[in-house]
Amino acid sequence: MAGMRLAAPLLALKLGYSAVHVGFLLALFSLSQVFLALPAGRYADKHGLRRPMGLGVMVATLGALLSLVFPVYASLCASALCMGAATGAASIALQRHVGRAAHDSTALKKAFSWLAIGPAASNFVGPVSAGLLIDHVGATFGAVVPLAGFRSAFLCMALLPLLCWWCVRVTQELPAAQPATGARAPSAWALLRVPAMRRLMLVNWLLSACWDVHTFVVPLLGHERGFSASVIGTLLGGFAVAAALIRMVMPVVAAHLKEWVVLSGAMVATACLFAVYPWMVSPWTMGLCSVALGMALGSVQPMIMSTLHQITPHAQHGQALGLRLMAINLSSVVMPVLFGTAGAVVGVSVVFWTIGGMVMLGSRLAWRLRA
Numbered sequence: 076m077a078g079m080r081l082a083a084p085l086l087a088l089k090l091g092y093s094a095v096h097v098g099f100l101l102a103l104f105s106l107s108q109v110f111l112a113l114p115a116g117r118y119a120d121k122h123g124l125r126r127p128m129g130l131g132v133m134v135a136t137l138g139a140l141l142s143l144v145f146p147v148y149a150s151l152c153a154s155a156l157c158m159g160a161a162t163g164a165a166s167i168a169l170q171r172h173v174g175r176a177a178h179d180s181t182a183l184k185k186a187f188s189w190l191a192i193g194p195a196a197s198n199f200v201g202p203v204s205a206g207l208l209i210d211h212v213g214a215t216f217g218a219v220v221p222l223a224g225f226r227s228a229f230l231c232m233a234l235l236p237l238l239c240w241w242c243v244r245v246t247q248e249l250p251a252a253q254p255a256t257g258a259r260a261p262s263a264w265a266l267l268r269v270p271a272m273r274r275l276m277l278v279n280w281l282l283s284a285c286w287d288v289h290t291f292v293v294p295l296l297g298h299e300r301g302f303s304a305s306v307i308g309t310l311l312g313g314f315a316v317a318a319a320l321i322r323m324v325m326p327v328v329a330a331h332l333k334e335w336v337v338l339s340g341a342m343v344a345t346a347c348l349f350a351v352y353p354w355m356v357s358p359w360t361m362g363l364c365s366v367a368l369g370m371a372l373g374s375v376q377p378m379i380m381s382t383l384h385q386i387t388p389h390a391q392h393g394q395a396l397g398l399r400l401m402a403i404n405l406s407s408v409v410m411p412v413l414f415g416t417a418g419a420v421v422g423v424s425v426v427f428w429t430i431g432g433m434v435m436l437g438s439r440l441a442w443r444l445r446a
Contacts, residue, residue, distance in 0.1 A: 076104065076135070076158045076159065076161075076162040076197075076201070077197045077198050077200070077201030077202055078200075078201030078202060078204060078205035078228065078231065078232045078235070079104075079138075079139065079142075079154060079155065079158045079201075079205075079229075079232050080101065080104060080201075080202070081201070081202040081205045081206060082142075082205045082209060082225060082228040082229065082232070083100055083142065083151045083154060083155060084097045084100055084101060085209065085225075086142075086146060086151060086222070086225045087100055087148055087151055089222075089225075090147070090148060092148055096148065099152075100148075100151055100152060100155055101155075102408050103152055103155035103156050103159065104155045104158060104159040105159060105404040105405075105407045105408050106156070106159065106404070106408055107155075107156045107157075107159040107160040107163070108159050108160065108162075108163035108400055108401070108404040109401050109404045109405045109408065111160045111163060111164065112163055112167065112396075112397040112398070112400040112401035112404070113394060113397040113398060113401060114397070115127065115160075115163060115164035115167050115168075115393075115397055116167050116171075116393035116394040116395070116396050116397025116398070116400075117393060117394055117397070118164070118393070119164075119167050119168040119171050119392075119393035119396075119397075120171070120390060120391065120392065120393035120394060123168070123172065123248040123249065124168050124169065124171075124172040124243065124246055124248060124249075125243060125244070125246060125248065127164050127165065127167070127168035128165050128168050128169070128239070128240065128243050129240060130161075130164065131161040131162070131164045131165035131168070131236070132161070132165070132236040132237065132239055132240040133161075134157050134160060134161040134164075135157065135158055135161035135162065135165075135233075135236040136233045136234075136236045136237060137157060138153065138154040138155075138156070138157025138158045138161065139154060139158070139229050139230075139232040139233035139236075140229070140230075140233045141153055141154050141157070142154040142225075142229045143226050143229035143230055143233065146222050146225055146226065146229075154229075158232075159404075161236070163400055163404070165239070166400070167393055167396045167397055167400060168393070169190070169243075170187075170190065170380060170396050171392045171393045171396055172246070172249065173186050173187065173190055174186070174187070174380065174383075174384040174392055175249050175384075175389065175392060176249060177384070180334075180381060180385060181329055181330045183380070183381035183384055183385070184325070184326075184329035184330075184332065184334070184377055184378065184381045185325075185326045185329040185330075187376065187377035187380040187381055188322055188325035188326040188329055188377040189326050190377075190380075191322045191325075191373075191376045191377050191380075192319065192322050192323060195315065195318060195319035195322060195373075196319070198315065201232070201235075204228075204231055205228040205231065205232065206228075208224060208227045208228040208231055209224035209225055209227075209228050210224060211224070212224045212227040212228075213225070213227075266387065266391060266394065266395055266398060267398075269386065271382075271386045271444060272386055272387070272395070274440040274441075274443055274444055275379065275382055275383060275386065275444060276398070276399065276402060277437060277440055278338055278342070278379070278437060278440050278441045278444070279379050279399060279402065279403070280402055280403075280406060281342070281433060281434050281437045282341070282342065282345070282372060282375050282379075282434070283402075283403045283406050283407075284406055284410055284430060284433075285345050285349070285368075285372060285430060285434060286372055287406060287407060287410045288410070288426060288427065288430050289314060289365075289368060289372075290311065291410075292423050292426055292427060293307065293310055293311060293314075293361070293365070294307050294311075295423045296352075296353065296361070296423055296424075297310065297361075299423070300356060302358060306358050309358075309362070310358070310361055310362055310365045311365070313362050313365045313366045313369065314365040314366065314368060314369035315369065316366075316369070317365070317366040317367070317368075317369030317370045317373060318369040318370070318372060318373025319373065320370075320373075321369070321370045321373040321374050322373055322374070322376075322377070325374060325377050329377070332378070333445070334378040334379075334381050334382045334444065335382075335441055335442060335443075335444040335445040336445075337374055337375065337378045338375055338378050338379070338382075338441035338444065339438045339439075339441035339442040341371045341372065341374055341375045342434050342435070342437060342438035342441055343435065343438050344367070344371040345368060345371050345372060345431070345434050346431045346432070346434045346435035346438070347431075348364055348367055348368045348371065348431075349368075349427045349428065349430060349431030349434070350427075350428060350431050351364065352364050352368075352427050353423070353424035353427050353428070379399075382444060383395055383396070383399065417429075
């Protein structure tokens with residue numbers, strides 16, 4: 076999906092479509108997960124890992140092949156929907172399986188710390204491989220095969236899901252967790268009646284919004300200050316690298332960490348960094364803030380996933396993961412529009428300070444997760 080998120084917009088621009096069309100195309104990657112996350116969670120609760128993963132692999136491969144055979148805008152939109160839905164369903168099934176395989180809270184934190192490295196690696200491997208194929212295959216065979224570079228990138232993105240299936244093909248399924256005899260099938264929305272679940276979802280949403288606002292606002296701040304595209308890219312890259320590195324450290328220190336301590340500490344640190352970020356006027360000081368912010372936000376996903384599995388009944392782990400994924404992707408669709416509107420009206424610095432204040436107030440919710 077990370078590779079498709081690079082290749083599809085570039086092809087749309089090459090075909091002459093506007094930035095509005097590109098924005099709509101990118102939104103489709105998240106939009107499909109908003110509507111399919113809960114059904115995918117229920118399906119994973121019922122069928123385990125391999126069947127949802129197999130369906131995800133088929134849908135992702137077919138989505139990439141669609142753009143390979145028909146490299147037009149409509150096909151790119153269909154591919155985005157397929158890739159988003161497939162990746163969401165597969166990630167829910169995988170996270171559910173890993174969470175159920177862990178035997179205590181320390182194992183949960185370690186497992187999800189290792190698992191969180193995967194998205195960080197994919198955000199490097201997918202775009203880099205797609206970009207290299209677009210440039211080099213296009214330069215070599217572009218005169219012979221129309222859009223050869225893009226077609227080769229789509230072919231690579233169609234093969235990667237098959238590698239995913241090869242990795243999980245022999246995984247042993249865990250016994251299904253059944254609700255009490257005679258009980259009605261539990262509803263995912265009923266989970267929100269649990270106070271700890273409501274707190275965790277709000278904490279997760281606030282931290283996800285912080286990630287989105289940093290990705291959205293830093294280019295605007297950099298442009299205001301006359302930074303080059305490479306400098307702005309380096310600022311975002313430093314954030315991503317720091318987030319990946321802290322996730323590599325988390326498994327080693329997981330036994331010494333409490334989830335609520337890490338979450339509340341990360342929220343306080345994020346709020347403080349958001350407060351000072353707009354005052355940083357040089358690339359070096361903004362870079363230091365980006366790295367520190369990446370470390371703070373990169374540390375929270377394993378803790379959120381560990382807490383989620385501890386407060387959710389075994390029979391509803393998939394639904395809880397689907398609820399979380401739905402909230403994150405809905406935020407990714409809606410929040411950039413709100414950030415852009417607010418930034419145009421009151422300035423991008425006020426957006427940073429507003430979100431920082433919300434996160435500081437929300438840190439109390441994370442602290443109360445200790446119960």
